[in-house]
Amino acid sequence: MADLEFQNLSTVQSDKQPKPVTLASAATVVPTTFLTFITGTVAIANITPPVTGSHMLAFVFTTTTPVAFTTTGNVKYVATPTQNIPTLLIYDPIEGKYYPGELAL
Numbered sequence: 001m002a003d004l005e006f007q008n009l010s011t012v013q014s015d016k017q018p019k020p021v022t023l024a025s026a027a028t029v030v031p032t033t034f035l036t037f038i039t040g041t042v043a044i045a046n047i048t049p050p051v052t053g054s055h056m057l058a059f060v061f062t063t064t065t066p067v068a069f070t071t072t073g074n075v076k077y078v079a080t081p082t083q084n085i086p087t088l089l090i091y092d093p094i095e096g097k098y099y100p101g102e103l104a105l
Contacts, residue, residue, distance in 0.1 A: 024039050039061075047098050
């Protein structure tokens, strides 16, 4: 995704933006929208940044037993998501790392 398409990652969207996508969990995932549904039980170590600057992504894990993010790639902290609860990831372009945090209900 080019930086010119940054609105696809905006938390405020219209019906003109792409709909959320579903990705299988893998060592590296490549999100293309702000909201991404994740299936599977492979730990995520790397997230390919869709734009170069600071941004936020929301992952919703749909499997009953989501696996923790690992710190072997560009994820700053180990975090174990909960099924169907959004996990927000904030990207720091200086450090090149994502900071995960689960929303509290």
